[in-house]
Amino acid sequence: VEELCGVGEKLKTHLQELGIFTCGQLGRAPEEALVERFGVIGRVLKRMGQGLDASPVASCGAEPPVKSMGHAYTLPRDTWSEEEIQGTLLRLSEQIARRLRVDGYLGRTVSLTVRYADFSSFSHLRTIPDPTDAGLVIYRVALEQLNRYGLPLAQPVRLLGVGVSNLTRGGYQRSFFQEEE
Secondary structure (H helix, E strand, O other): OOOOOOOOHHHHHHHHHOOOOOHHHHHHOOHHHHHHHHOOHHHHHHHHHOOOOOOOOOOOOOOOOOOEEEEEEEEEEEEOOHHHHHHHHHHHHHHHHHHHHHHOEEEEEEEEEEEEOOOOEEEEEEEEEEEEOOHHHHHHHHHHHHHHHHOOOOOOEEEEEEEEEEEEEOOOOOOOOOOOO
């Protein structure tokens, strides 16, 4: 069973405690027992032991399609400073925009993640009408989410993350009249 994708030393040990050493034994194990012991992953393990997998087959070297791009940054120290937070959001937004342009993507959904000093966090996302690869647009949407859901700050901020999803490749006609473009 240790040859199955996702079965490491700990999971292998737990399976062996149940008397499961081979894929055949895993495939014949009662699903209820696997779910009781491992939760939802028990169903997946049973199917893996039976050689069943609904994942699409990809040719060697084929990369899965990109679904999102994002960057997160842990601040050097926890901070209350809105100026430092805004500067970090702008830098993250520009990094993502650069990656989008280099790889030929445009995105419509911008996400913001804020992690506080006690490691609690919140995430919010917003879908915009037109796809973009512009750092300033991404930044403004992230900042809007911070202003709407994160201010005033509940406590000092430890980590900030910005992501863009709902991606499309090229094929978007930019407006001639948009100043930011």
